[in-house]
Amino acid sequence: MGLSRIVEIDTTGGPGFGFEHFKQYDFLRDKEIVLTFDDGPWPQNTPAVLKALADECLKATFFEIGQHAMWHPEITKQVIEAGMTVGTHTWSHKDLARNPYATVLEQAEQEIEMGNSAVNMAAAGAPVAPFFRFPDLQHAPQLLTYLGERNIAIFSTDIDSRDFKMHKPEQVIKSVMSQLEKRGKGILLMHDFHKNTAEALPELLHQLKGSGYTVVHMVPRQPLTTIPKYDEMVTQRGKLSSNNTRPETNVVRAIGAHVLEPWSFEPPSSAGASKSSSPGSGGAGG
Numbered sequence: 001m002g003l004s005r006i007v008e009i010d011t012t013g014g015p016g017f018g019f020e021h022f023k024q025y026d027f028l029r030d031k032e033i034v035l036t037f038d039d040g041p042w043p044q045n046t047p048a049v050l051k052a053l054a055d056e057c058l059k060a061t062f063f064e065i066g067q068h069a070m071w072h073p074e075i076t077k078q079v080i081e082a083g084m085t086v087g088t089h090t091w092s093h094k095d096l097a098r099n100p101y102a103t104v105l106e107q108a109e110q111e112i113e114m115g116n117s118a119v120n121m122a123a124a125g126a127p128v129a130p131f132f133r134f135p136d137l138q139h140a141p142q143l144l145t146y147l148g149e150r151n152i153a154i155f156s157t158d159i160d161s162r163d164f165k166m167h168k169p170e171q172v173i174k175s176v177m178s179q180l181e182k183r184g185k186g187i188l189l190m191h192d193f194h195k196n197t198a199e200a201l202p203e204l205l206h207q208l209k210g211s212g213y214t215v216v217h218m219v220p221r222q223p224l225t226t227i228p229k230y231d232e233m234v235t236q237r238g239k240l241s242s243n244n245t246r247p248e249t250n251v252v253r254a255i256g257a258h259v260l261e262p263w264s265f266e267p268p269s270s271a272g273a274s275k276s277s278s279p280g281s282g283g284a285g286g
C-alpha cells in the first residue's frame with residue numbers, strides 16, 4: 001500500500017485536529033486517511049499492529065497511556081524504532097471532563113503531564129511527539145488552554161471505529177469501511193490495545209488499499225518537552241516497585257490445592273486485552 005504523504009504538524013499554540021471536535025484544519029485530500037491507535041503499548045496486540053503496518057510499508061500515530069508505557073517500555077521503543085509517531089494519552093486514562101479533574105485543574109494537569117513524562121521516559125531519548133488525545137474524547141475547555149500554552153496539539157478524530165465495543169475483527173473492518181464511505185477521508189481512531197483490532201488490521205488495510213485510500217503520516221515539527229516535576233513523580237512511582245525484581249514464581253508459591261473463586265482482575269503483564277474494565281470501554285472512543 002505505502003504512504004502517500006508525510007505531513008509535518010507545527011504544534012505551537014496547541015492546534016486541534018479531527019472534525020468530530022475541531023473543524024478549522026482540514027489537511028487531508030479526498031481518499032486520504034491517517035491511522036491512529038490508542039491505549040497501548042500492550043503486549044502482542046501492539047506488535048501485531050506494527051507487523052501489519054510494516055507489511056504494507058505504512059506508518060501511524062500511537063497515543064500511549066503513561067502507565068502502560070511504564071509497564072512495557074520495550075514496546076514503546078519498538079513502536080518508535082518502527083518509524084511510528086508516538087503521542088500521549090494521559091497517565092491512567094482518566095476522563096478529564098469529570099471530577100475531580102474538571103474542577104481541580106492541577107490534578108488534570110498532573111494526569112496529562114505524568115503521561116507525557118512516562119511515555120518520554122519509556123522512549124529513552126527517542127523523540128516523542130507533542131500530540132495528545134483526551135481519554136474517551138472528553139475535552140475539558142480549560143485544558144485546551146493549558147495544552148495551548150504547552151504547545152501540544154490535540155487530536156480528536158474524524159472516524160471513530162468504536163472497535164472497543166466490538167467482539168469480532170470483521171465488525172471493526174465493517175465499521176471503518178462504512179464510515180469512510182460516507183466521509184471519504186479522515187483521521188481514523190482505533191486501539192492497538194485491543195486484540196480484535198490487531199487481528200482485523202491486515203484485512204482492513206487490504207480493503208482500504210482495494211478501495212483506493214492512501215495513508216498520510218503525521219510527524220511533529222518539534223519534539224515533546226516534559227516538565228521535571230512530573231518526570232520526578234513518574235520516577236518515584238517506578239521506585240515503589242523496585243524491590244519486586246525477582247521472578248514471580250520465586251516469590252509466590254502455591255502451597256495447597258484449595259480452590260477459590262477465580263479472580264476477575266487481570267494483571268498488567270498478561271496479554272489479550274479488551275476486558276470490560278479496560279480503558280476506552282466508556283461512551284466514546286479514544
Ligand SMILES: [Zn+2]
Nearest residue numbers: 038039280286
Ligand atoms: Zn483511550
